[in-house]
Amino acid sequence: MHPGSIWGLLSVFLSLTLGGTKAQQTNYTRPVFHCGGDQVAESGFVGSEGFPSFYKSNSKCTWRLTVPEGNVVTLSFRIFDLEADSQCRYDYLDVYNGHSDSTQKLGRFCGTFRPGTLISTTNTMMLEMVTDSETQSRGFVAFFSGTKPYANDDQFCGGKMTKSQGEIMTPNWPEKKYPPGTSCSWLITVEPDRVIQVKFEKFLLEADTYCRFDYVAFFNGGERDDSRLIGKYCGDQAPQPIITNGNELLVQFVSDLSVTSDGFLAYYTSVPRGSQPPTVNSGADTRTIPPVPAAKPVEPVATLPPPVPTTTKYVPPPLVKPTRGRVTRPNGRKPVAQNPLCAKDCKRSGTIKTSFCSSEFVITGKISSLTLGPRGTLNINVSLIKAYKAGRLSIAQVGETMAVKLVSLCKKCPLLRRGGSYIIMGQVDEEGRGTLEPGAFTALYKAPHNRLLMSITNQPC
Template sequence: MKGSCVCALLALSVLLGWTGAQQPATTRPDFTCGGDLVGKSGFVGSEGFPNFYKPNSNCTWRITVPEGNIVTLTFRIFDLEAEPQCRYDYLDVFNGHSHSLQKLGRFCGTFRPGNLISTSNTIMLELVSDEATQGRGFVAYYSAVIPYEDEQQTCGGKITKAQGEIMTPNWPNDKYPPGTSCSWLITVEPDMVIHVKFDKFVLEADTYCRFDYVAFYNGGERDDSQLIGKYCGDQAPLPILTSGNVLLVQFVSDLSVTLDGFSAQYTSFPRGSSVPSVESRTSTRTIPSVPVVKLLKIKKLSQPRAQNPLCAKACKRDGTIKTSFCSSEFVITGKISSISPGPRGTVNVAVSLIKVYKSGRLIISQVGETMSVKLVSQCRKCPLLRRGANYIIMGQVDEEGRGTMAPGVFTAPYKAQHHNLLMNINNQPC
């Protein structure tokens, strides 16, 4: 038993890069509960790692790199108590040494966050745990990076023009370089909003956009900043519309695959004027004086309900959990966050993810602080889902990357003990 523990720690050290041919074993960091970390690079981790972190703890790490640099944070290991809304144990990352600054994200579970970057030479991490379940915590590597700049292009910066263009470095002549971090802070006149439309979009694809991605935030560097979306792959996002006059855009690439990148045009409009719709390039709609998200909810509620078609057969599941698992393109567990009528009697279902067992071509988005998917049910009453409840859901994926649920698709209420069953099925040949 003792030998196996030593082997496990050695393997962990190799993974993290703590040991080398000329380095003594004492180079492995001793992680404590919070502190001030100053330097060009280093490791930050939960107290006592690789042992389980303590219950009822609150640890804050303030990282400072040399002036003129920005901070990149790369997670090597991540294992916190899982909960869809990250209410119990979580790690918050802030864009500077204050809770009043922009929160770059809240993370929990075993999903390893993608690289994070600051807009200055400081960043702050805060780990909070409750009295119940604990995990092994996290380890991340921080480093100082000089923002990318050459004679033709500056990657990031503060922009105050009413309209302009943002693009990845080397666009359009070459692929974006590896290990790049760019941060644009766009500020237009008060009472204006910002509209962004992509011309081309090709980034490294990953289900959770952990490697190369571009993220958009409503608001600036203060705490009013809210994540609009985080995008990767080769499908251009729909046009983006802010709720105010400030937009923060962050682009990150890791050290492996590089691709063509993206080019996007932004314009600003007075609140209340007509701009190209985010749903269609030819239609227009009016920018409201209330937050965009709230208006969309009102718009959906005001639409007349489409007449739902009768299901072709009685509503019952086709096949067993094993046969359905094998025949389905995606298998997930998650909480139903919204249900709304769709066109031609379909139903749109938004799901906050608990776990992904198969994803296929399913598009998974980060909305706020949770990962979510959009599904379309072909029959309103089959399968019958209830908002706020947790489910096992299986199905196919359409050409737009949305999950589809036909009558008879496998769904079932989800409980924690089902995880082991699904993992066992996932590890067996179909």
């Protein structure tokens, strides 16, 4: 995307907000983002150095945000584009619940999937961006603001909790639905030698396959390298009991500005360390079907005739050579229809440029699983490296990895192997899944291809 187009997307946010903040700027519509710095304000923008130009290599930038006392920091990303890696090892952004990397880490982010809203438990937050010597991208822009924790009579949405047991609930519980546009953050701390168990009594949040709108998220807290996402939940199915790895737990509840629901009520208690195995969760919502183990594709098996009496030795009739994609037996049985798409030559159509323009999505990613689907199709799970063109394609956060689901209409073509990294282009169905026809453009991906794809992205189709 051209820098001018990026600023076009941001113009509404900037014109409404920057005039009353202390963000670094040269005028009211084109702020200048530097490598780190301290911002003390009720609200403002923070962005990678030089945005919307590509960020620098071999850099480390730290931003410290402070909002007025009595508020918490809410951070919402407007644009996010860093080098993608399934484990965020190269270029990444860390966000901390305070002004030091010794405080709890709210998350590590990379790639092109925009992170959800992040909320601190105090009036401070720190962002730290690290880049390596190779691939660079556009970077990020985020809006921060100080918000009051939700309070209603004796109910309090968020805060620090240090008792060995207690309850957490959505605002307005149980009298009415939680309000729209709510952000709550609880930091629960128990005795050092114990862990925290959470059980839900009631649970009803707005449903979404990837919990993008209303959700509650749980993070292991405490040790710097242990502040990882346990799970992110929504829908009408209560999560299984959650157990932390240590004695600190961060709980975040977010609702968007549209649909609301009844909310949830959960109880937490401290339990002896090691009494139960820690919760392992992919980070997907409660409605996600567990992934099916990858299976090696097999050839279709022809239908056998009815059993023959054991007194007679049975010799199966020979198969007749298939004609026009159909298998016929000489006994006059009805022919078995084959997948008509598979009758085509397994050859990709178009060049990388023409396919880029005609495709609804263009991604690079690593194939994590391949499973057979109905009618000769193949279900493909891809660990996302980078999305150059997403459209309506659904991208899910699974732990610290972004993933997409694709369906190949013919299991044999295009040929993809589990564990391989590919450039993949295709269309998107009504459910947000990527679809691949036999002629879809796929190619083995290597790091230098990123510059070529970025160049095509910036060219008109």
